[in-house]
Amino acid sequence: MSSKIAILGASGYTGAELVRLIATHPQMEIVALSGERKAGMAMGDVFPHLRHLDLPGLVKIEDIDFSGVDLAFCALPHATSQAVIKELPRDLKIVDLSADFRLRDPAEYEKWYGQPHAAVEMQKEAVYGLTEFYRDAIRSARLVAGTGCNAAAGQYAIRPLIEAGVIDLDEIILDLKNGVSGAGRSLKENLLHAELSGGAYPYSAGGKHRHLGEFDQEFSALAGRPVLVQFTPHLAPFNRGILATAYVKGAPEAVHEALAARYASERFLEVLPFGALPSTRSVGGSNFVHIGVSGDRIPGRATVAVALDNLCKGSSGQAMQNANLMLGYDETEGLMLAPVFP
Structure with a gap:
């Protein structure tokens, strides 16, 4: 029964x-789709690549009957998401793709997102959705908070180390290139073709990016003491993908061995042979992650590079991986599609 x-x-x-x-x-069977500004439209008219599918029309959230729904994916903006989720039935399983339930400390949420959390009790209930590290808790969760796509890429590089x-926990530099789809579908002047194509630029530099809240929370909990990374994301003129490059102080071979050992049994994470580095081109449209390690001319320094698709493994694929666990299905169901190439 689906x-x-x-x-x-x-x-x-x-x-x-x-x-x-x-x-x-x-x-899985989709029985309801919401789109506030597109309510009344067919999904195939909003996204022509989905025209071949038999899907329900887009409606407003208040018009959905949740009594027959087993699980809801919430792909709404932060702040909007928490307001909606706290009104949903308590027996409904939820995977939230926004930032609203990622940070366990309400004060940290307010610090990074500029407003008090409006569903603090539910925030305490949420399980962080980095599947490979929270798998057991996700299985029994009612509410799972999907990670930020940048946060996922950085954590795949650093957590096992x-x-x-x-x-050295005080010597972590994370440089990240992000495809333009990571900025969402809303119209923005800096994302116009003439403004973006042919160039790349850093943003939210100097410790301002909101995903630093996730790095601080997760890395510090692992280490048992504060861990602060230096992090700069860059917007690059490609549609999908993240390439995260971490510069760390440690023996390169030991770094590679730690990553290979931690991910040896993971279906979606592949550690490349030592010295080989990944490309976003090799994981596009898929739930797979490629990780590479190289040494440096400076002894005791290593470079770790992680490539993933921001819309799939960084967001929606991760969400479905978590939903599979919550619903008792094989974790890989619907997610073994090969990457699209070229």
């Missing part, structure tokens, strides 16, 4: 990506 699925915020990129993935899932104790 699970009935609702997608709230289906008119955005992550909502459309969820539809694309669920279309290949043998045990903290766990294994093979790097």
